[in-house]
Amino acid sequence: MKLSQIGELSLVDKLRKRFRTRARGLILGIGDDAAVIASDGSTLITTDMMVEGVHFDLSWITPFQLGFKLISVNVSDIYAMGGIPHFVLLNFAAHGNCTQQFFNDFFDGIEHALHTYAVSLIGGDISASDKLMLSVTAIGSADAVVRRKGARIGDRIYVTGTLGDAACGLELLRKVKRTVDLKKGGRYRLPLRWQTVVPLLRRHLMPRARDSANIRAYATAMIDISDGLLIDLGRLCSESGVGARVRIPDIPLSDALKQAAAVLGLSAAGLALSGGEDYELLFTASPRQKIDANCIGEVTRSGIMVLDDAGSRIHITKKGYQHFAVQG
Amino acid sequence: MKLSQIGELSLVDKLRKRFRTRARGLILGIGDDAAVIASDGSTLITTDMMVEGVHFDLSWITPFQLGFKLISVNVSDIYAMGGIPHFVLLNFAAHGNCTQQFFNDFFDGIEHALHTYAVSLIGGDISASDKLMLSVTAIGSADAVVRRKGARIGDRIYVTGTLGDAACGLELLRKVKRTVDLKKGGRYRLPLRWQTVVPLLRRHLMPRARDSANIRAYATAMIDISDGLLIDLGRLCSESGVGARVRIPDIPLSDALKQAAAVLGLSAAGLALSGGEDYELLFTASPRQKIDANCIGEVTRSGIMVLDDAGSRIHITKKGYQHFAVQG
Numbered sequence: 001m002k003l004s005q006i007g008e009l010s011l012v013d014k015l016r017k018r019f020r021t022r023a024r025g026l027i028l029g030i031g032d033d034a035a036v037i038a039s040d041g042s043t044l045i046t047t048d049m050m051v052e053g054v055h056f057d058l059s060w061i062t063p064f065q066l067g068f069k070l071i072s073v074n075v076s077d078i079y080a081m082g083g084i085p086h087f088v089l090l091n092f093a094a095h096g097n098c099t100q101q102f103f104n105d106f107f108d109g110i111e112h113a114l115h116t117y118a119v120s121l122i123g124g125d126i127s128a129s130d131k132l133m134l135s136v137t138a139i140g141s142a143d144a145v146v147r148r149k150g151a152r153i154g155d156r157i158y159v160t161g162t163l164g165d166a167a168c169g170l171e172l173l174r175k176v177k178r179t180v181d182l183k184k185g186g187r188y189r190l191p192l193r194w195q196t197v198v199p200l201l202r203r204h205l206m207p208r209a210r211d212s213a214n215i216r217a218y219a220t221a222m223i224d225i226s227d228g229l230l231i232d233l234g235r236l237c238s239e240s241g242v243g244a245r246v247r248i249p250d251i252p253l254s255d256a257l258k259q260a261a262a263v264l265g266l267s268a269a270g271l272a273l274s275g276g277e278d279y280e281l282l283f284t285a286s287p288r289q290k291i292d293a294n295c296i297g298e299v300t301r302s303g304i305m306v307l308d309d310a311g312s313r314i315h316i317t318k319k320g321y322q323h324f325a326v327q328g
Numbered sequence: 329m330k331l332s333q334i335g336e337l338s339l340v341d342k343l344r345k346r347f348r349t350r351a352r353g354l355i356l357g358i359g360d361d362a363a364v365i366a367s368d369g370s371t372l373i374t375t376d377m378m379v380e381g382v383h384f385d386l387s388w389i390t391p392f393q394l395g396f397k398l399i400s401v402n403v404s405d406i407y408a409m410g411g412i413p414h415f416v417l418l419n420f421a422a423h424g425n426c427t428q429q430f431f432n433d434f435f436d437g438i439e440h441a442l443h444t445y446a447v448s449l450i451g452g453d454i455s456a457s458d459k460l461m462l463s464v465t466a467i468g469s470a471d472a473v474v475r476r477k478g479a480r481i482g483d484r485i486y487v488t489g490t491l492g493d494a495a496c497g498l499e500l501l502r503k504v505k506r507t508v509d510l511k512k513g514g515r516y517r518l519p520l521r522w523q524t525v526v527p528l529l530r531r532h533l534m535p536r537a538r539d540s541a542n543i544r545a546y547a548t549a550m551i552d553i554s555d556g557l558l559i560d561l562g563r564l565c566s567e568s569g570v571g572a573r574v575r576i577p578d579i580p581l582s583d584a585l586k587q588a589a590a591v592l593g594l595s596a597a598g599l600a601l602s603g604g605e606d607y608e609l610l611f612t613a614s615p616r617q618k619i620d621a622n623c624i625g626e627v628t629r630s631g632i633m634v635l636d637d638a639g640s641r642i643h644i645t646k647k648g649y650q651h652f653a654v655q656g
Contacts (some may be wrong), residue, residue, distance in 0.1 A: 028473065032477075047375075135377070
C-alpha cells in the first residue's frame with residue numbers, strides 16, 4: 001500500500017490517534033490549526049531539517065533509524081541550551097510511491113525517540129514531494145538558559161562522551177553500502193569485529209542526544225557538536241568573543257574509533273576534530289568547578305589553537321561540515 | 329553569485345544581522361542552538377511546508393511573492409485559533425545553484441510579511457537540497473483559543489472576504505505561464521482587463537492572512553480555508569460533531585472572480601466551494617450575535633448539505649485539495 005492510495009487526511013487521522021497524549025502543559029495537540037501549550041517562563045524553540053540525498057541516504061539508513069535521528073538532532077539543540085525538551089512538531093514530505101510500511105517504520109522510530117526523551121508530538125504537516133524532506137520543531141523550557149556566549153578567558157573547555165564516532169560510522173557505512181540492523185548484526189568485508197563496528201554505526205544512524213542536566217548549573221557557555229568540534233568550538237568562541245587552546249591527546253576517543261580508523265586508513269583525531277553529527281555537548285566552565293566530563297583545553301583571548309601529542313601547534317585545514325561550503 | 333559560492337555560515341550571519349530584533353517577549357533570537365521567548369499563558373504553535381513542484385512553481389511565482397506567502401500561510405493558522413502571531417522560525421533548503429539574488433528577493437518577501445503581520449524571525453535552518461523546500465513554524469498567543477471544535481447545532485456559519493479568488497488566480501497563472509509583477513501590470517492573451525486579473529493573481533501569489541481580532545470573541549469554532557471551503561467546513565463539522573447546510577447564493581464571490589471564471593469557462597461557485605488557498609476564516613457563531621461577516625449557512629445535526637440558487641440540494645464530488653489524494 002502506498003501513501004498515494006491512502007490520502008493525507010487518513011494519514012493525519014492515524015497519527016493523531018497514535019500520538020494522542022496528555023502531556024503536562026499540553027492544552028491541545030495534533031488536529032487543529034495550531035497546537036496550544038501552557039507556558040510559564042522561558043520557552044526554547046528550535047527547528048532543523050533533514051533532506052534526502054543531503055543529510056541522509058535511504059540505501060544506508062532505515063526509516064526507523066531516520067525517525068529516531070530526526071528527533072535526536074532537535075532535542076540535542078534544546079539540551080545544548082540547558083533546557084528540558086517537552087514537545088515536537090514534525091513536517092513530513094515524501095513521494096506518493098512511499099509505502100505505508102516505510103511510513104509506519106519511520107513513525108516507529110519517531111515514537112521510540114519520543115519515549116527516549118519523554119517528549120510529545122503535538123503537530124505538523126504532511127505533503128507530497130519528489131524526495132523525502134523532513135523538518136522538526138522542538139520546544140522546551142529552561143530555568144536558566146546556557147548560551148554559546150558566556151565563555152570567559154581562563155575557563156576550561158569540556159566535552160561529553162567520545163568524539164569522531166559518528167563520522168567514523170558514516171565512513172564505515174560508505175563501505176557497507178546498505179542498511180544495517182543494529183540489533184541483529186551482520187556480515188561485511190572489513191577486518192573488524194561486529195562488536196567494534198556496531199557502536200560506531202549506531203552513533204551515526206541513531207545518535208542519542210546528550211542531556212545537559214548535570215552540566216547546565218556549571219556551564220558558562222554551551223553548544224552541541226553537530227558540524228564537528230572545530231566548527232562548533234569556533235561558533236562558541238566567536239559568540240563569546242574569546243579564543244581556545246585544545247590539546248588533541250585530551251580529546252576523548254573510543255577504542256572502537258581507534259581500531260576502525262586504523263583499518264580505514266583515517267586519522268581518529270582528524271575524525272574527532274572535524275567529523276560532524278556527534279551530538280555531544282561542548283561547554284566551558286570555571287576551573288574551580290569540579291566537572292564530570294573530559295577537559296580538552298582552555299579558553300584563551302583569541303584564535304583557535306590545536307596542539308598535537310608533542311605539544312606543537314598544528315595547522316587546521318578541514319573545519320567541519322557546512323551547506324553550500326565554499327571550496328578552495 | 330550562487331549560494332554555493334557564499335557558504336551557509338555567511339548566509340546565516342547575513343540573516344542574523346538583517347533580522348535582528350528587540351521584539352517584546354523575545355529573550356534570544358537567531359544565532360544560538362534555540363530561540364528563547366518569555367511566555368505566560370497559552371502559546372500557539374503551528375508549522376507548514378511549501379515544496380517546489382507541489383505547492384508552487386517557480387515559473388509562476390517570484391521569490392518575493394513566495395517568501396510573503398510562506399509567512400502568510402503560517403500566520404493564518406495562528407489567526408484561525410483566535411491568536412495573535414509573534415514569532416516565526418524558517419527552514420530554507422535550496423540547490424547550490426540558487427542565486428544570491430533569488431535568496432535576497434525571497435527574504436525581502438519574508439521581511440515584507442514580517443512587517444505586515446508584526447512578527448519577528450527568531451530562528452531556522454539552511455540546507456542544500458535538489459528542489460526548493462521551505463517550512464515555517466509560527467508562534468503566537470491567545471487569551472481564549474478558538475478551536476475547530478465548538479460549533480453548536482443552530483449556530484450560523486460565516487466566512488470572511490470572498491472565496492474562490494485564489495483558485496481562479498491559479499487558473500489564470502496556468503494561462504499566463506510566467507511570473508507577474510503585481511505592481512507593474514503586464515500583457516497577456518485573455519480577454520480580461522488587468523484590473524480584473526491582478527486581484528485574483530494577488531490572492532494566489534501573495535495571500536494576506538485574515539486577522540481574527542474582530543471575530544474571536546464571538547466564534548464558537550473556527551478554521552482557516554486553506555484546502556477549500558468544503559474540505560475545511562468538513563473538518564470543522566467533524567471536530568464539532570455536527571453537520572452543516574450551506575447556500576451557494578450566500579457564498580461571497582468577487583466581481584473579478586465572476587468575470588474571470590466566465591472567460592475561463594469555469595464555475596465561480598465551484599471555485600469558491602472547492603478551490604484552495606483562500607486563507608479566509610470560516611467560523612460559527614450564535615444566531616443572536618451581530619457578526620460583521622458573510623453568513624453562508626447554518627450548523628445542523630449531521631452531514632454537509634449544499635443548496636443551489638433554487639434551494640435544491642446539489643451533489644458534491646470535488647472536495648478540495650489533499651496531498652496523496654485518493655483517486656476515485
